[in-house]
Amino acid sequence: MTPDSMARVDVAAARSGLDSFGLMLRAGEAVAAAALRRFPGALRFLVLCGPGNNGGDGYVTASALSRAGATVLLHGLAESSALKGDAARAQSLCGLPVLSLDRFAPLKGDVVIDALFGAGLTRDLPEAARVLIRTVRDAGLPVIAVDLPSGIDGATGEIRGDAFEAVSTVTFMTRKPGHILLPGRLHCGALEVFDIGIPRRIVEAEARALWINGPGIWNGHARALSAQDHKYRRGHVTVFSGPYAATGAARLSADAALKAGAGIVTLASPADALAINAAHVTAVMLARIDTASDLSAWLSDARRSTFVLGPGFGDLDRARRFAVMVAEVGRRLVLDADGISAFKASADQLRGLFEAHAPRLVVTPHEGEFLRLFPDIAADQGLGKVGKALSAAKALGGIVVYKGGDTVIASPDGRAAIEENAPATLATAGSGDVLAGIIGARLANGMPAFEAACAGVYQHGQAAISAGHGLTAEDLAAHILVDG
Structure with missing residues (x-):
């Protein structure tokens, strides 16, 4: 599904009576489970949260990792007051301090969880995000991307200025074009698709006639x-x-x-x-x-x-x-x-x-x-x-x-x-x-x-x-x- 189609699915799911925050909880917990499964010996999980719902998934992920006993540092691209809707609720319930991006100081053994922008990105990354990507790349840290590595256009697979190179990407319900098209596919690493509970009838009603060839x-x-x-x-x-x-x-x-x-x-x-x-x-x-x-x-x-x-x-x-x-x-x-x-x-x-x-x-x-x-x-x-x-x-x-x-x-x-x-x-x-x-x-x-x-x-x-x-x-x- 394209990001636009997936956004319509989210709206339709909410209109059908599904709790949108409940979907965010399941998404974030799926990311946390994937992170613990892939990196059980991580020194710390550095969770990077953006201003939208992808950031909301990140706050849920951080909370779930912390409850599981992992050491978590949380960095936000936006001020808490700028968050809205489910993302704001996820941040307020997280309970962890939110550090600014300029305090990002990685150590050997850290694992980065990228929840900055996800598949909905349609513009070039802000400079602060590009600096962060370069820092992570220079440090050689593994990255788990939430939905899609930040910097990849979810509709086209193109790089918007720069992009994380993930070892693993966790997305929800269906793959997006940015996971399959080049060069985005080369940045996703191992791809996992989680069903977070949206009925198939809603997904199919909003989908375009777009498939993986098979x-x-x-x-x-x-x-x-x-x-x-x-x-x-x-x-x-x-x-x-x-x-x-x-x-x-x-x-x-x-x-x-x-x-x-x-x-x-x-x-x-x-x-x-x-x-x-x-x-x-x-x-x-x-x-x-x-x-x-x-x-x-x-x-x-x-x-x-x-x-x-x-x-x-x-x-x-x-x-x-x-x-x-x-x-x-x-x-x-x-x-x-x-x-x-x-x-x-x-x-x-x-x-x-x-x-x-x-x-x-x-x-x-x-x-x-x-x-x-x-x-x-x-x-x-x-x-x-x-x-x-x-x-x-x-x-x-x-x-x-x-x-x-x-x-x-x-x-x-x-x-x-x-x-x-x-x-x-x-x-x-x-x-x-x-x-x-x-x-x-x-x-x-x-x-x-x-x-x-x-x-x-x-x-x-x-x-x-x-x-x-x-x-x-x-x-x-x-x-x-x-x-x-």
């Missing part, structure tokens, strides 16, 4: 294998090859599509690359497609349902022409690499070509390609990665797979998923070509475009995990599991 998104859309299957029933993927000196990327896509479950895959090759491609493929079929006339004849067979265009393609003008032809006959298309570059700043043209009741276009841009295709959206500093991907999907009328270590899959209907299990080993040449092929296979199997993209991204990450260190793009296809 099989629950597409399980109901996966077509089971059948003894009655034949290759065309499992779907035909056509992958366009580049010229003779740039054929490898398309072969990676084609091989991945076949391994990911397409019934038949054809490499559509220009004449000058036929011999090279023929020397490298066996189960992947080969067809000569040089001209628009060649493609028109190929498209006359309706069983050729799904296309991958862009990996190593090279000729941007021809890429545009081919994409238009695929669109005009109602086929599904995964647009990657040079296919994306061919439509620089022309997302509206793609929308006009592929606009339909159900999306049938998937684009898979990395950061630079996203900037080329959606320059205005990429330049919007008010949007995080999820917001940019959703805005792009709406502008495109198709599915956007905004790649990276925190890939976001977005649909024009407002659904989005964030991939959290893609290992850093995927940062290797050709990895994106493999992903395009996997998504193409899922589309050819008959999955709706959003679910196909989510499944493809997940399979891609799982294949990389299976391949282990030192993987190359060629290794990925061999580790693809069709059941994801």
Whole structure:
């Protein structure tokens, strides 16, 4: 859930009759329990409390730790008189003296509990908080963050000036985008999610259609294998090859599509690359497609349902022409690499070509390609990665797979998923070509475009995990599991 959604949950919970202070008590006590479990031998717990409800959680935490027999020093960013509502009540009931931040003097063996700002931060940290973060970092003290390390924007994962680097983060009810998106994810350490007693019906009523990517998104859309299957029933993927000196990327896509479950895959090759491609493929079929006339004849067979265009393609003008032809006959298309570059700043043209009741276009841009295709959206500093991907999907009328270590899959209907299990080993040449092929296979199997993209991204990450260190793009296809 986004921080805004979680704030609505808190309001709805109070309106339903739940005691908001009771929720704060459970949150703070959960943090205290986590701290004692993780650091039973701490010299002292230094609890840093901010001016809002995150600070209120901190005051409850400090009180619970003290009752458990731990030594606690409490530091407040705001004067007690400035606190309001549940935070003020938590501070008054705590009973411990509140020291100013300028009296913060850490010792070896201390553990810091960060309850300054949490997930609701939307502005840069004040200088006093930045100084405190630098002091803790220089002292090398472990930090437990309440909700989210202070300095991380809960909606975008971005760093607001500086941020604590926690060994553990305790959050409540659900994860927030800042826990999953980079660079915030790298600051959270081990993440624990505690149910503090808000009914699920209230959480679901206020939630956006935002998920951690996983099989629950597409399980109901996966077509089971059948003894009655034949290759065309499992779907035909056509992958366009580049010229003779740039054929490898398309072969990676084609091989991945076949391994990911397409019934038949054809490499559509220009004449000058036929011999090279023929020397490298066996189960992947080969067809000569040089001209628009060649493609028109190929498209006359309706069983050729799904296309991958862009990996190593090279000729941007021809890429545009081919994409238009695929669109005009109602086929599904995964647009990657040079296919994306061919439509620089022309997302509206793609929308006009592929606009339909159900999306049938998937684009898979990395950061630079996203900037080329959606320059205005990429330049919007008010949007995080999820917001940019959703805005792009709406502008495109198709599915956007905004790649990276925190890939976001977005649909024009407002659904989005964030991939959290893609290992850093995927940062290797050709990895994106493999992903395009996997998504193409899922589309050819008959999955709706959003679910196909989510499944493809997940399979891609799982294949990389299976391949282990030192993987190359060629290794990925061999580790693809069709059941994801």
